[in-house]
Amino acid sequence: MRLSSILPGLLLLPALAGAQTNYTIKGKVGQLNTPIKAYLRYAADGKQVTDSATLTNGSFEFAGTVKEPTRATVSLYYGPTASRFVNGTERVKVYLENGTISVESADSIKFAKVKGGIANQESNDLDVLLKPLEKRNADLMELWMSKSEAERKDSVFYAGVMATNDAIVKDRKEVLKKFIASKPRSVLGLEALQEYAGSFPDYEEIKPLFNTLAANVQKSEAGVKYAERLERVKAVAIGAIAPGFTQNDPEGKPVSLASFRGKYVLIDFWASWCGPCRAENPSVVKAYNAYKDKNFTVLGVSLDQEGAHDKWVKAIADDNLTWTQVSDLAFWKNAVAQQYAVNSIPQNFLLDPNGKIIAKNLRGKKLEDKLAEVIK
Missing domain, CATH: 3.40.30.10 (Glutaredoxin)
Structure with a gap:
């Protein structure tokens, strides 16, 4: 039932070349205190890793080591009395990388500004590039929701909505493709490629794009995992004999x-x-x-x-x-x-x-x- 110059990126992302990544996250969200807790979650060696921290006057901190720059989420849990919606949406993406990373917001962590490190800056840069497309998508959804069920079924209206949606998807993919080309040595280049490929990757298109990524990215944990996925995609491409089971x-x-x-x-x-x-x-x-x-x-x-x-x-x-x-x-x-x-x-x-x-x-x-x- 589904994120920018190349030379500094090459120099400042040693973790992808084999060095350990020692990160510190310093967070500040308003003046929140216990029993509200902060959680850090990420995947490493095929397993889900979770860390927690208490809040004091809105401040919390995480520190640790990962093998390479790694995407993670920092979330707040307001306790069992809060709605599932609140507990489920109070989160922000963070890249664990060398140095100190700040996560700050005056009220909600989902609106937090994340600063510190090349990967986090590149993630922010990509978010800026995609923001106009997010706005177009939100406007289209607002238009759809404003119509009655009968109006939504009107063939002309529906065709117009689908055409607009297709244009947004096309433009988003163009932004992602350019970003991939500009970030061959970055974990963000790989993540942009994964979004570009979507849930149903076309092996003949995506494999050559994957091959444009630097060897250090391809050999990262995320890169190896995605390469394996592409091989499974190849095995079930149109024209292949379906694997038995x-x-x-x-x-x-x-x-x-x-x-x-x-x-x-x-x-x-x-x-x-x-x-x-x-x-x-x-x-x-x-x-x-x-x-x-x-x-x-x-x-x-x-x-x-x-x-x-x-x-x-x-x-x-x-x-x-x-x-x-x-x-x-x-x-x-x-x-x-x-x-x-x-x-x-x-x-x-x-x-x-x-x-x-x-x-x-x-x-x-x-x-x-x-x-x-x-x-x-």
């Missing part, structure tokens, strides 16, 4: 992808908890019913969680998903989802009778249109 159906019976060879198969990644997936299910049901007697079927792969077997089965029944379903109930660590480089849902892959991937991420009418094209 076996998972259990709701009754615990193993089901293999190979058993569907000889048919057109839509591998459909979804979950009972995923609102957009559930909203898309009627379109999949319609396509399935139209083509199930024409050598076509669907194989659902659920990203439901351990202990959610009954919710998974109920969603299958409620949404009339009469095709085969499998899952290992491992949430985002679902083995097939990882194998297919899936990090957002809904997502799908259409296979021909030989097991070759011929289309991806077909939504709504596009699924039926593609089936009409390939199934005569």
Whole structure:
């Protein structure tokens, strides 16, 4: 159910070349005191690291060591009496790098100014570049929300909104692409590339861009992880033979992808908890019913969680998903989802009778249109 001169960056980011990064964060948010607490969270060596600090007259401090400049979040927890919205949005991104980093705000940490270090400055620079696009996106959302349901369904209005949205996305990608080219030796260049690529990277476009990043960035922990993701993306690109897998159906019976060879198969990644997936299910049901007697079927792969077997089965029944379903109930660590480089849902892959991937991420009418094209 998804941030600027090259020579100073080269000189002042030794951590990416192998040195340890010793950071100190000094925060100040108004005059807040305990029981409000500050939390620092980041990933290192594949694990989530969390540190905490108390506030005294709004001040707090963190200090530690990481292998390389690392993206983190600093958040405030106001306690169990505060709303989930407040506790969930009081956060700001910070890059852990050598030296002292200041995080200051007169009231809310989500509006804090972050200063100190090259990566944090580059992050601020990128935020400035993207700010006009954020404003355009907010204006478009405000326009959408101001309309009634009937007005939103007007074909001319809807087409105009989609065209404006597409233009914003295009312009944002242009900003990101230029930023990537200007920051080949920076962790921010890699992060901009990841945003540019989105949830469904095109290997043929993104791999060459990744290769323009300096070796120290490519060999960083984040760089190695993204390179591995790109290889998984390559394995499930259009034209590739879909990787085989076996998972259990709701009754615990193993089901293999190979058993569907000889048919057109839509591998459909979804979950009972995923609102957009559930909203898309009627379109999949319609396509399935139209083509199930024409050598076509669907194989659902659920990203439901351990202990959610009954919710998974109920969603299958409620949404009339009469095709085969499998899952290992491992949430985002679902083995097939990882194998297919899936990090957002809904997502799908259409296979021909030989097991070759011929289309991806077909939504709504596009699924039926593609089936009409390939199934005569």
